[in-house]
Amino acid sequence: MNNSSEEIDQGRRGFLGAAAGVASMTLAPGVLLHTIASADPRSERVTDAVRYGMLIDTTRCAEGCTACVTACNQENGLDLQQMPASMDPEKWDRQEARWIRKIKLEDNLTGRVTNLPMMCQHCEHPPCVDVCPTGASFKRSDGIVLVDRHLCIGCRYCMMACPYKARSFIHAEVEEKLTLAPRGKGCVESCNLCVHRRDNGETSTACADACAAQGHHAIIFGDLKNPESTLSKALAAMPSRQIRENLALNTGVRYSGV
Amino acid sequence: MKRIVYREWRLSPQRYWALLAGLAAIAGIGGLAFWYMEHQGHWVTGMNNEVVWGMPHIFAVFLIVAASGALNIASIGTVFGKSTYQPLGRFSALLAVALLIGGLMVLVLDLGRPDRLIVAMTSYNFRSIFAWNVILYSGFVAIVVAYLVTMVDRGFRGYYKAAGTFAFVWRLLLTTGTGSIFGFIVARQAFDTAVLAPMFIVMSFLYGLAIFMLVLMFAFSQDQRPLGPFIIKRLKGLMGIFISAVLLFILIYFLTKLYGAQNYDLVSFYLVSGGRYTLAFWFGWVILGLLAPFGILFHPALGQDRRWIAGACGLVVLGGLASMYVIIIGGQAFPMALFPGKTLLESGFHDGVGGQIAAYAPSMPEFLLGLGGVAVALIITAVGVRALQFLPESLADKDVDPHAAVKA
Ligand code: SF4
Ligand code: SF4
Numbered sequence: 001m002n003n004s005s006e007e008i009d010q011g012r013r014g015f016l017g018a019a020a021g022v023a024s025m026t027l028a029p030g031v032l033l034h035t036i037a038s039a040d041p042r043s044e045r046v047t048d049a050v051r052y053g054m055l056i057d058t059t060r061c062a063e064g065c066t067a068c069v070t071a072c073n074q075e076n077g078l079d080l081q082q083m084p085a086s087m088d089p090e091k092w093d094r095q096e097a098r099w100i101r102k103i104k105l106e107d108n109l110t111g112r113v114t115n116l117p118m119m120c121q122h123c124e125h126p127p128c129v130d131v132c133p134t135g136a137s138f139k140r141s142d143g144i145v146l147v148d149r150h151l152c153i154g155c156r157y158c159m160m161a162c163p164y165k166a167r168s169f170i171h172a173e174v175e176e177k178l179t180l181a182p183r184g185k186g187c188v189e190s191c192n193l194c195v196h197r198r199d200n201g202e203t204s205t206a207c208a209d210a211c212a213a214q215g216h217h218a219i220i221f222g223d224l225k226n227p228e229s230t231l232s233k234a235l236a237a238m239p240s241r242q243i244r245e246n247l248a249l250n251t252g253v254r255y256s257g258v
Numbered sequence: 259m260k261r262i263v264y265r266e267w268r269l270s271p272q273r274y275w276a277l278l279a280g281l282a283a284i285a286g287i288g289g290l291a292f293w294y295m296e297h298q299g300h301w302v303t304g305m306n307n308e309v310v311w312g313m314p315h316i317f318a319v320f321l322i323v324a325a326s327g328a329l330n331i332a333s334i335g336t337v338f339g340k341s342t343y344q345p346l347g348r349f350s351a352l353l354a355v356a357l358l359i360g361g362l363m364v365l366v367l368d369l370g371r372p373d374r375l376i377v378a379m380t381s382y383n384f385r386s387i388f389a390w391n392v393i394l395y396s397g398f399v400a401i402v403v404a405y406l407v408t409m410v411d412r413g414f415r416g417y418y419k420a421a422g423t424f425a426f427v428w429r430l431l432l433t434t435g436t437g438s439i440f441g442f443i444v445a446r447q448a449f450d451t452a453v454l455a456p457m458f459i460v461m462s463f464l465y466g467l468a469i470f471m472l473v474l475m476f477a478f479s480q481d482q483r484p485l486g487p488f489i490i491k492r493l494k495g496l497m498g499i500f501i502s503a504v505l506l507f508i509l510i511y512f513l514t515k516l517y518g519a520q521n522y523d524l525v526s527f528y529l530v531s532g533g534r535y536t537l538a539f540w541f542g543w544v545i546l547g548l549l550a551p552f553g554i555l556f557h558p559a560l561g562q563d564r565r566w567i568a569g570a571c572g573l574v575v576l577g578g579l580a581s582m583y584v585i586i587i588g589g590q591a592f593p594m595a596l597f598p599g600k601t602l603l604e605s606g607f608h609d610g611v612g613g614q615i616a617a618y619a620p621s622m623p624e625f626l627l628g629l630g631g632v633a634v635a636l637i638i639t640a641v642g643v644r645a646l647q648f649l650p651e652s653l654a655d656k657d658v659d660p661h662a663a664v665k666a
Contacts, residue, residue: 102605160590
């Protein structure tokens, strides 16, 4: 089961044209039927007509609120991770996979305090992809940066290279996992902008939904290339910046108010 | 100069097998450590999502760097035509290949998915320096073996110089590649500088030479072959130059870093406030690993004593491991500057809140895996010199020193 969902991702790699055919061959018959019967976005190739991204309005990000983190953990099965028995919880805290984290900052000069969530920034020029020896780290045509878990050899070079510390290595055996976010000992993973939702035609991410449900609306998800999207309009209306702008990575996640 | 005669290592069988058994035991323990970490997962190691490369990388990078340095002796003989070093060429090449294999083994066995090695060999991303290194490493082994053939087989003698020069250029590329693994990481302040590539080259000269001298002196003394003061003096002199060069590069590294105000914290972390990393830098690398051996080697009395010379080489090796610890672990432990000009008050994933450096405490299995790699390198060397004619019969002054015959 895990395999099939990964094959789909592989098949949707924009630059792996041939793989698409192979992938649909290896899918379970039921899935294939489904694909033919309806115009499922899964059956369409990912194109670069869109580029997914986010705007984090830090002025709306509430202190002490971790709704986005909790939602991400549930959506992607991160909450199913189990600390190995006999392990020091403090060590586990540094080894447990995290896709998104809350950060609280104070400006040294002005003392202004800012809260924000930090996750994979889905760089246009991702250092993690550059350094990955096998090509397991890759960027889809729609700008989402992913790890192909069949190709990842667990060298962790991508983690060395990511300027946002956005990636996690799976240190221990994983008993329970979700089909949509399979994880296995010895591979690397990170925020994938809820790629399964993209491929089901849904229009938001778990974190953005959770933030909105709390009434904060600090996370706007959408298509950076579509000038009519809520995201593009918000970006046009308010000043925003990239974290570690000097690295010129052209991140897909932008922040305002930092 | 007389014609050099090469002979297999004629150690008594008991000693030889005892030595091999000892090394095999260490390698075996390393294998068990690997099996344990692989079976359990990396949670039993000290590595985590902040410090992602740990003790195995210290050993692996050290051995790989030393491998290319060990070939230096052969290169000096071939490329720069120094006939004194030519009798050592075969042994130098053997040691280089052995160290590289030992180092690569550690690297591969520390992968999260070592079972996918075949993926690493069949699926390349040519933008990755890592992928380039896979080619550089395997190429190194092939080229050095070819180079060895030109040294040993008269029929290929005509290619000796060409092969030696090619191997020399290749090993420079290789160490540049290894240094660049770190040098091209823009994300981390400690790494983001091109100086690391040449710095790794001079470190490779030094560490490779230290291991070379240690193994050479051991092999010769076990077999009671003459090793004259002339060659030792030459090697010592070379080591002095390399130690000075490493010191110079340390200085250049910090001066480069100090050029940007954003790196003041990093420099002070290494030099003053970094706790165990500062300690490892000053005492492990600079004092024990560079200044002390320099002092011993050029001390009028101690510098003449073989045991002290061997001790100095041992210190250089330990200092080399300390340097890897400082560079590799220290570079990761120092928090990334995600938000310059701001202070981190809280974070869901450490990130250096309150100036905290990332935690890493190496675990025993990691250390044992690293030692296993060293043992494998030494096994290859021991079997090689025992089975084939790698070592010259004599390195007495009259056999290697072009002037000794005249003087006598
Ligand atoms: S934030 Fe890190 S993991 Fe995400 S794309 Fe950029 S470099 Fe890769
Ligand atoms: S850990 Fe996996 S994804 Fe990361 S660089 Fe290595 S092979 Fe690529």
